[in-house]
Amino acid sequence: MKPAEVVLTPEFSRQVAELYHDMEAAYDKTAGSLQFSCSGCPDNCCDSYFLHHTYTEWSYLWQGLKILENSQRQSITEQAKKYVLESEAVLARGQRPIIMCPLNRDGLCSLYSHRLMICRLHGVPATFIRPDGQKINFPGCFRCQEQIAADNSVVPLDRTQFFRRLVDLEIGLLGHRRMTAPKVKLTIAQMIVKGPPSL
Ligand code: SF4
Structure with a gap:
């Protein structure tokens, strides 16, 4: 059977939102307890290399891309193609790419309402309990770490519940296709270049 585009129902999209x-x-709560803000930061986290793993986020990202003007989407796609080529070259040298996300324009996200999970959680100190029970600690960005050095009473953001909810959404979205669907392991740029997911 020919693959068909993964379509999100309005109710599913509401749950993702x-x-x-x-x-x-949760991010604001943790940042607030640290009196932390990205404003004035000399760095931009949007050049961090992250891989994303769900059809849910891939499809939702495309829901946002489709709302953009054609010309803007084309420009983003060209940027994404460059990103893919450059990142492959860097990875082939055994290094981790530091390349600005193709959705970033003049320092700001051009698809803010549809940005992915890690874009929303990165920066502040966080924890994550893996399914095998192991606890992972994320120290936060360099500015947050400076802040924590001055105030170690901060409670880290617990990412676990959010990962679980995303996994539940993914299971619901894929249904019986879950066992056969190829694993997703893509950068945002790759998601853009590949187009909306099909199964
Ligand atoms: S999607 Fe937006 S917030 Fe996330 S890395 Fe790209 S530009 Fe930054």
Whole structure:
């Protein structure tokens, strides 16, 4: 059977938006307890190399891309193609790419409402309990770490519940296709270049 585009129902999209909203609220709470803000930072996290693993986020990202003007989407796609080529070259040298995300324009995200999970959680100190019970600690960005050095009473953001909710959404989205669907392991640029996911 010919692959068909993964389409998100309005209710599913609402649940993704709700999850993203809750992530933002948790981020704001942790950042607020640190009196931390990205404003004035000399760095930009959007050049960090991250891989993403769900059809849910891939599809939701494309939901946002489709709303953009054609010309803007084309320009982003050209940028994404460059990103893919450059990142492959850097990875082939055994290094981790540091390349600005193709969605970033003049330092700002041009698809802010549809940005991915890690874009919403990165920066502040966080923890994550893996399915095998092992706890992973994320220290936060360099500015957050400076802040924590001055105030070690901060409670890290717990990413676990958000990962679990995303996994639940993914299971619901894929249904019986879950066992056969190819694993997703893509940068945002690759998601853009490949187009919306099909199964
Ligand atoms: S999607 Fe937006 S917030 Fe995330 S890395 Fe790209 S530009 Fe930055």
